[in-house]
Amino acid sequence: MPDTPKILYTLTDEAPFLATASLLPIVQAFAGAAGIAVETRDISLSGRILAQFPDLLDEAQRVSDDLAELGELAKTPEANIIKLPNISASVPQLKAAIKELQAQGHPLPDYPDEPRDANERDIRARYGKAMGSAVNPVLREGNSDRRAPKSVKAYARKHPHRMGKWSAGSKSHVAHMDDGDFYGSELSTTFERADTLRIEFTGADGASRVLKDAVKVQAGEIVDAARMSRKALTAFVANEIEDAKAQGVLFSLHLKATMMKVSDPIMFGVAVGEFYRPVLEKHAAALAEAGFDPANGIGDLYGRLPSLPEDVREAIATGIGALYASRPGLAMVNSDKGITNLHVPSDVIVDASMPAMIRDGGGMWNAAGELQDTKAVIPDRCYAGIYQAVIEDCKANGAFDPATMGSVPNVGLMAQKAEEYGSHDKTFQAPGEGRIRVLDSAGNTVFEHAVEAGDIWRMCCTRDAAIRDWVKLAVDRAALSQTPAVFWLDRDRAHDAQVLAKVEAYLKDHTLDALDIRVLPPVEAMRLSLERIRQGQDTISVTGNVLRDYLTDLFPIMELGTSAKMLSIVPLMAGGGLFETGAGGSAPKHVQQFLEENYLRWDSLGEFLALAASLEHISQRWLNSAAPVLAKALDEANGRILDENRSPARKVGELDNRGSHFYLALYWAQALAAQDEHAGLKARFAPLAQSLAEKETDILAELKAVQGRAIDIGGYYRPDPARVAAAMRPSETFNAILGTLSTQ
Numbered sequence: 001m002p003d004t005p006k007i008l009y010t011l012t013d014e015a016p017f018l019a020t021a022s023l024l025p026i027v028q029a030f031a032g033a034a035g036i037a038v039e040t041r042d043i044s045l046s047g048r049i050l051a052q053f054p055d056l057l058d059e060a061q062r063v064s065d066d067l068a069e070l071g072e073l074a075k076t077p078e079a080n081i082i083k084l085p086n087i088s089a090s091v092p093q094l095k096a097a098i099k100e101l102q103a104q105g106h107p108l109p110d111y112p113d114e115p116r117d118a119n120e121r122d123i124r125a126r127y128g129k130a131m132g133s134a135v136n137p138v139l140r141e142g143n144s145d146r147r148a149p150k151s152v153k154a155y156a157r158k159h160p161h162r163m164g165k166w167s168a169g170s171k172s173h174v175a176h177m178d179d180g181d182f183y184g185s186e187l188s189t190t191f192e193r194a195d196t197l198r199i200e201f202t203g204a205d206g207a208s209r210v211l212k213d214a215v216k217v218q219a220g221e222i223v224d225a226a227r228m229s230r231k232a233l234t235a236f237v238a239n240e241i242e243d244a245k246a247q248g249v250l251f252s253l254h255l256k257a258t259m260m261k262v263s264d265p266i267m268f269g270v271a272v273g274e275f276y277r278p279v280l281e282k283h284a285a286a287l288a289e290a291g292f293d294p295a296n297g298i299g300d301l302y303g304r305l306p307s308l309p310e311d312v313r314e315a316i317a318t319g320i321g322a323l324y325a326s327r328p329g330l331a332m333v334n335s336d337k338g339i340t341n342l343h344v345p346s347d348v349i350v351d352a353s354m355p356a357m358i359r360d361g362g363g364m365w366n367a368a369g370e371l372q373d374t375k376a377v378i379p380d381r382c383y384a385g386i387y388q389a390v391i392e393d394c395k396a397n398g399a400f401d402p403a404t405m406g407s408v409p410n411v412g413l414m415a416q417k418a419e420e421y422g423s424h425d426k427t428f429q430a431p432g433e434g435r436i437r438v439l440d441s442a443g444n445t446v447f448e449h450a451v452e453a454g455d456i457w458r459m460c461c462t463r464d465a466a467i468r469d470w471v472k473l474a475v476d477r478a479a480l481s482q483t484p485a486v487f488w489l490d491r492d493r494a495h496d497a498q499v500l501a502k503v504e505a506y507l508k509d510h511t512l513d514a515l516d517i518r519v520l521p522p523v524e525a526m527r528l529s530l531e532r533i534r535q536g537q538d539t540i541s542v543t544g545n546v547l548r549d550y551l552t553d554l555f556p557i558m559e560l561g562t563s564a565k566m567l568s569i570v571p572l573m574a575g576g577g578l579f580e581t582g583a584g585g586s587a588p589k590h591v592q593q594f595l596e597e598n599y600l601r602w603d604s605l606g607e608f609l610a611l612a613a614s615l616e617h618i619s620q621r622w623l624n625s626a627a628p629v630l631a632k633a634l635d636e637a638n639g640r641i642l643d644e645n646r647s648p649a650r651k652v653g654e655l656d657n658r659g660s661h662f663y664l665a666l667y668w669a670q671a672l673a674a675q676d677e678h679a680g681l682k683a684r685f686a687p688l689a690q691s692l693a694e695k696e697t698d699i700l701a702e703l704k705a706v707q708g709r710a711i712d713i714g715g716y717y718r719p720d721p722a723r724v725a726a727a728m729r730p731s732e733t734f735n736a737i738l739g740t741l742s743t744q
């Protein structure tokens, strides 16, 4: 291990990136005083894009591939990374980022929608690496432990957030397919020995082509393959549109088009294509000419209208207007601006969107800006049922009560690109009618699916070591917190049956006396967890990667109002630590508010919690007497931030993100000044605590003075660092006092 402990703090996008400009100088000053270096690494969407094109950029524009560096570091015991949420870009977001970078003078090529030659294929492949969930699978070399810390849960109980009312008569429900989906077609096996696989498509004419070669699998690895029928999906969506109309509910679609960057945009495109079918069919030739792709949302159509002749443009606009009158209402993302659920694939992401709907009493926003009952379309059956179980529970028992409800922490399998979230490079759209087969190195068929043109086929892999580590983490958490733990596994699902065999085997490696560990299929596990949560009892959910994602927004949003207040730790399998902040995303709407009003309501509590966990990790691994003291003091400061309500409020004129960072510095310094375990820190922080307390009123006034006016930071995806720093650190008094720490 290196002598000096180091924290690597990630620079990301949108609200968390802005917040970092204010928080990081505080963190660097405090950690520096304890001999801990805090360095940054840029894993933002724009940074990831630029790192793909060193050959096109000049010396000054070139950036290092920080993501690749952190990915390697995550496989070593030295890793101590604080990871903030980053944009997982959909194609429309990627294009917007490219446009902005080009306008800033970076000579990047346009994104080729339909690559015509080898050069364009190369460009598209490079952009493909920066797109979708490009960061998390690379850094997550460990499984996940997400929970609400005791202090946060206690705060939520004392100050319960508002919950929408649920009525027994609510018509909101989840709609899923009954056949032709991944669930219905999944095949799964465990490889006893390491092997190399090939994925092949054979057309009806008997000609074969390799879709992917040389897929290496390890001994003990679980591999599965599944197909979703495009025809079945189309028919299902058509039916649900009709049914939403008949029931008088909104139509909404909930996918994960960002993280599931290959499969889910295709499904999104099918839904867009079906909802707007009469218009799209009528103007098919013109829209194809304009380059419209339904997978990018109906917003893509609006973006391309200006390139069409005026009469066609008008005919399309009239057609869409008429269509809205005959279709069910669409759930809106922004009813004021007419942005619907089908506008952009990255606007409605299932992990956050379903909990928000459930928190709001089952309604989504209609075109008039009112909450209305909704049909939530989640096509695949693998996980859709869990949301229906919550909805049924709310209809029967009313909304959950944050003042009394228990908690559902999660231990999630995600290491080494486990399950669906690692399947992008093994996901294909069938080029025609035929079959897709997986062959082992001896040429034996491992899996085979009959496919039709446009079907989505994917293969997922889950490594033995990852499962073994996940089981251990679950048992450790159950023992440490003395809480029952439930493995959410469905014996009737091919993949889950393979996982279950391993879970049963690896549980035997542990002492389970006095622990309550069960296995239940997801819907039953949900019902049990809800029943217990209503009685104020906690239940650990031990789940695969997708349910990890879903549940770590669902339960925090119900329990705490937001997933921003979660502790999100990834004990890396090689011994290092990855500390994520919260479970939510990059909150694009917070940036909008910031640009319009110079007010940032991003809550950095997730960053504060991650930092404390990272400092504790240093205490355990390095000989540094200051780190544990710094960590303990930060814990106290975090408690006070909650107790004294110093989290950002929502509206101009109140305490925003920057103000809450000031209080963090004040409380942290006061806790360090009050302790007697480390004399050096006490001496160093006592004067700081005093100056900050003395100048509290001045500093708050300086922070507030800038609010209420629009601000320009020179970019959205790659804002100007100097302008961001100036905007996020507007208090000269605070900056000067903080500066005294490093000059001591």
Ligand SMILES: NC(=O)C1=CN([C@@H]2O[C@H](COP(=O)(O)OP(=O)(O)OC[C@H]3O[C@@H](n4cnc5c(N)ncnc54)[C@H](OP(=O)(O)O)[C@@H]3O)[C@@H](O)[C@H]2O)C=CC1
Pocket (backbone or CB within 6 Å): 084, 085, 086, 087, 088, 089, 136, 258, 259, 346, 347, 349, 352, 353, 561, 562, 563, 564, 582, 583, 584, 585, 586, 587, 588, 589, 601, 602, 603, 604, 605, 606
């Ligand atoms: N770990 C990661 O890197 C993750 C990245 N993402 C990415 O983030 C982007 C947006 O995704 P989306 O699904 O809309 O999720 P977001 O979490 O950005 O937005 C959902 C809502 O969560 C709440 N929220 C989340 N974090 C905070 C916070 N720190 N302070 C205050 N409120 C918070 C806000 O809700 P409210 O208005 O109710 O207060 C917010 O509007 C996408 O690009 C997505 O890929 C998403 C999840 C995780």
Ligand SMILES: O=C(O)CCC(=O)C(=O)O
Pocket (backbone or CB within 6 Å): 088, 132, 133, 134, 136, 258, 259, 351, 548, 549, 552, 583, 584
């Ligand atoms: O990587 C992403 O796109 C999102 C990750 C996410 O939502 C999560 O881990 O909870």
Ligand SMILES: [Mg+2]
Pocket (backbone or CB within 6 Å): 351, 549, 550, 553, 583, 584
């Ligand atoms: Mg999530």
